Amino acid sequence: MDCLGREKRRQNTHKTLRGIAEMTTSQRSACVPVRLTTKELLPNRQSERLLRITAAIADAVKREEVFEAVVDEVGAALGALTAALWMLRGETSTLDLARAHGDEDASRHRYEHLSLDGPPLPPTDAIRRSAPLWISSQEQLLAEYPHLAGTVTPGATYRIACLPVVTARKTVGVLVFTFDTTGSWGSDDDRSLLLLVVRYAGQALELLLLLEAEKVSRANTLRLNEMLTGMLGHDLRNPLAAIITSTRLAQMRTEDERVGKPLSRIISSSARMGRMIDQLLDFTRVRLGAGMTLRRDRVALTPLVRQVMDELDDAHPAWTLRLEEHGDTHGTWDGDRLAQVFSNLVANGLQHGSAEGGLTVTIDGAAADRVRVEVRNRGAIPDDLLPAIFEPLAGRSRRLAGSRGLGLGLFITNEIVRAHGGGIVVTSRDGDTSFAVTLPREQGAELR
Amino acid sequence: MTTLHPVLIVDDDEDIRESMMDFLQDHGYAPVGATNGKDALEKLAGGLREPCVIIMDLMMPVMDGLTFRDEQLRHPDLARIPVIVVSAFREAAAVVQDMDCAGLIAKPLDLDELLRVVRGLCSAA
Numbered sequence: 001m002d003c004l005g006r007e008k009r010r011q012n013t014h015k016t017l018r019g020i021a022e023m024t025t026s027q028r029s030a031c032v033p034v035r036l037t038t039k040e041l042l043p044n045r046q047s048e049r050l051l052r053i054t055a056a057i058a059d060a061v062k063r064e065e066v067f068e069a070v071v072d073e074v075g076a077a078l079g080a081l082t083a084a085l086w087m088l089r090g091e092t093s094t095l096d097l098a099r100a101h102g103d104e105d106a107s108r109h110r111y112e113h114l115s116l117d118g119p120p121l122p123p124t125d126a127i128r129r130s131a132p133l134w135i136s137s138q139e140q141l142l143a144e145y146p147h148l149a150g151t152v153t154p155g156a157t158y159r160i161a162c163l164p165v166v167t168a169r170k171t172v173g174v175l176v177f178t179f180d181t182t183g184s185w186g187s188d189d190d191r192s193l194l195l196l197v198v199r200y201a202g203q204a205l206e207l208l209l210l211l212e213a214e215k216v217s218r219a220n221t222l223r224l225n226e227m228l229t230g231m232l233g234h235d236l237r238n239p240l241a242a243i244i245t246s247t248r249l250a251q252m253r254t255e256d257e258r259v260g261k262p263l264s265r266i267i268s269s270s271a272r273m274g275r276m277i278d279q280l281l282d283f284t285r286v287r288l289g290a291g292m293t294l295r296r297d298r299v300a301l302t303p304l305v306r307q308v309m310d311e312l313d314d315a316h317p318a319w320t321l322r323l324e325e326h327g328d329t330h331g332t333w334d335g336d337r338l339a340q341v342f343s344n345l346v347a348n349g350l351q352h353g354s355a356e357g358g359l360t361v362t363i364d365g366a367a368a369d370r371v372r373v374e375v376r377n378r379g380a381i382p383d384d385l386l387p388a389i390f391e392p393l394a395g396r397s398r399r400l401a402g403s404r405g406l407g408l409g410l411f412i413t414n415e416i417v418r419a420h421g422g423g424i425v426v427t428s429r430d431g432d433t434s435f436a437v438t439l440p441r442e443q444g445a446e447l448r
Numbered sequence: 449m450t451t452l453h454p455v456l457i458v459d460d461d462e463d464i465r466e467s468m469m470d471f472l473q474d475h476g477y478a479p480v481g482a483t484n485g486k487d488a489l490e491k492l493a494g495g496l497r498e499p500c501v502i503i504m505d506l507m508m509p510v511m512d513g514l515t516f517r518d519e520q521l522r523h524p525d526l527a528r529i530p531v532i533v534v535s536a537f538r539e540a541a542a543v544v545q546d547m548d549c550a551g552l553i554a555k556p557l558d559l560d561e562l563l564r565v566v567r568g569l570c571s572a573a
Contacts, residue, residue, distance in 0.1 A: 234536060234537070237536035237555055237556070238461045238463075238464060238536055238555065239461075239463065240555075240556055241461075241464050241536060241555035241556040241557055242461060242463030242464045242467055243556075244556040244557070245464060245467040245468060245471065245556070245557050245559060246463070246467040246470075248471075248559045249467055249470055249471050249474070249559070252471075252474065252559075253474070270556070271556070274556050293539055293542070295541060295542070
């Protein structure tokens with residue numbers, strides 16, 4: 001959450017304080033029967049405590065922070081010996097200990113999970129009754145819960161408050177505080193303060209639960225969309241394959257150039273569509289966390305890059321493509337995926353660069369543990385695009401001249417190189433652009 | 449009179465199946481189509497002359513390519529027929545690895561490659 005958001009929450013907190021009396025009298029579980037003014041309800045010391053509590057809660061953003069504020073900060077502000085929060089697990093009857101402060105580890109472990117259907121306990125009873133439960137002494141505790149006799153330190157002195165945390169819609173948990181015995185539950189002020197605090201904690205927890213539910217819902221929707229995209233991409237391949245196969249067949253059956261040319265266009269456009277579908281499927285795999293699947297084998301990089309360049313050279317007669325290599329260019333890589341990488345990078349240079357300077361690919365196999373391949377051409381990448389060049393759809397918004405793809409090519413290129421444990425460095429200055437791919441020769445090798 | 453080599457093409461996509469059949473017919477083969485693995489097994493058991501190659505998709509309803517291959521390998525008479533997998537499934541290579549197939553061709557099909565593989569297998573038959 002940004003600073004502005006926090007400041008707004010602080011302001012709301014102070015408004016809340018001004019409306020404390022009304023809130024208290026209107027709340028469902030409050031036991032203050034008459035409308036009181038803020039001044040009457042809150043002596044200075046209590047007001048200070050509330051300010052401290054509300055500020056801590058207002059500052060909490062993450063789940064752990066909210067729990068810490070609701071338990072630790074509230075407990076400390078109230079002068080509690082111990083404080084603990086149990087949250088109901090979804091729609092079940094199980095309570096999970098969300099946070100505890102001041103308890104011994106053994107005690108925390110014993111009460112980590114409570115069941116509303118299990119033996120009666122003060123926290124579960126408070127939830128079952130949907131009402132606060134006040135216990136003034138160990139004697140009262142053991143009188144009402146005799147089965148706890150073996151679990152308490154005999155003769156210890158404390159008071160216990162078990163307060164159901166009720167949001168606008170339902171009970172979501174229970175806050176339990178223990179105090180020393182210097183006070184009593186006889187004072188309405190004491191109880192009102194605790195009920196007010198628990199109400200405010202409930203609001204913070206409700207907001208947290210809403211935000212978490214929204215986050216889960218958003219993530220599910222996104223995942224569903226991406227799965228649908230993946231399925232659609234896969235299913236589009238079959239009709240596309242039928243189009244290409246049938247067109248190729250028609251091409252073979254005719255020698256009429258007037259028919260042959262449009263058939264060629266159908267094939268080249270279909271092939272382009274096929275590449276887009278491949279990119280979409282790769283993108284979906286990466287987005288769904290499946291990553292790039294590699295089929296590693298012994299690969300000689302020079303013939304692989306040469307073949308890629310030869311294929312592109314035919315379609316770009318105005319360009320001069322040069323391949324330079326030195327050293328050992330072998331490694332254990334996925335040859336098909338690397339062909340995709342260099343095809344993307346060279347095609348990218350041909351699309352966006354200037355033919356005058358040509359395009360040079362240099363394979364440097366001098367190092368023992370890695371091979372570096374640089375694709376260099378004349379042409380400049382805009383400064384503002386450079387830092388995000390490997391982001392999906394990076395160049396899409398400006399529709400760079402000559403761009404005919406989905407805007408996923410460089411993203412996928414980078415993902416393939418990363419899956420190999422390598423990296424790409426892109427530089428563009430003085431009218432020269434270079435993409436330098438570094439690949440560790442072996443699987444599992446780390447680049448330094 | 450020259451006897452044409454029979455080729456069994458198993459694909460649930462009618463357009464792809466028929467275009468492959470047309471293509472192979474143009475090149476001197478006698479293609480027979482099947483819509484899924486079960487249909488292919490029934491055709492093989494029903495008196496179809498033994499094909500020199502089975503060209504098969506992986507993902508099909510009723511009986512997929514993997515199950516078909518398992519069934520085929522259980523029948524000594526059928527087990528020797530080589531199978532080429534044609535698939536639009538990107539990770540097909542990993543699947544085909546365990547199927548002991550004669551080859552894998554990705555969709556969209558490279559017809560020249562298909563013809564080369566079929567010629568190689570059928571001339572050896």
